[in-house]
Amino acid sequence: MGRLVAVGLLGIALALLGERLLALRNRLKASREVESVDLPHCHLIKGIEAGSEDIDILPNGLAFFSVGLKFPGLHSFAPDKPGGILMMDLKEEKPRARELRISRGFDLASFNPHGISTFIDNEFKNTVEIFKFEEAENSLLHLKTVKHELLPSVNDITAVGPAHFYATNDHYFSDPFLKYLETYLNLHWANVVYYSPNEVKVVAEGFDSANGINISPDDKYIYVADILAHEIHVLEKHTNMNLTQLKVLELDTLVDNLSIDPSSGDIWVGCHPNGQKLFVYDPNNPPSSEVLRIQNILSEKPTVTTVYANNGSVLQGSSVASVYDGKLLIGTLYHRALYCEL
Structure with missing residues (x-):
């Protein structure tokens, strides 16, 4: 018995x-496999060989890249090289990526940037690092390291003021093994946290794996990508900085970072059509890339357009797509980066 x-x-x-x-x-x-969607005027960006996981562009055309991400279980083309921040001036006739110097005293050897956000201030072991960009010297001055118990596994942030931001925790645990166990069990413990020097609080929760985050041009809505649920959540922002869910857009791909076109409000998304290839890397069958443009997300039927798709022969593992004045930058988890004229 x-x-x-x-x-x-x-x-x-x-x-x-x-x-x-x-x-x-x-x-x-x-x-899932992808059918190629090509753009006619594109070239790989020289100097980016091992990933450009996130990109943010200032209104003056200065684009900032977080590069060199290393994550347990993901392939790396430069495992011994620390991460960094690159800058590209999109107003130049032939823009090129330049690595920015970081001020002395910052632990550059362990720098592993995952997500980047910029905020314009006219005055001025999971951590958020706050830098000030000194344009005259093309360098970064390290101002502050943010640590908090509510930020155990930060994936991305969107700045809403000096040292004020919303952050996604893609997992509840910080330990890599527990992260993967959490993913395997599909626990939906990921959340969004609001941080300020005076208050830190969870403002949205119940995500499978909260990933990219950004804010609408009118500052009224927060957009959150739930990568493993294949969804983009639209959250309404209130005066007390709390968030309430307004709608969910379901997609047929793993949505990573979200970028906003400030002129139109369109959302540009770097996506992974087949996420398994990211973790089981095969150079003969590499991860694909996909870029979506989402128009009128607040409407009953938003328009979703595949702007770019590649089977990995050119670009592997697209994680972000950002636009500025007819130019498109596409970054990846651990591969190259693409510059396109739209």
């Missing part, structure tokens, strides 16, 4: 394991 019970329990455990593996494959879009 005891043996029969043991066999029965083993059978149930194996069935649950199989169900979880199948569910994870579906969430990673393991069987």
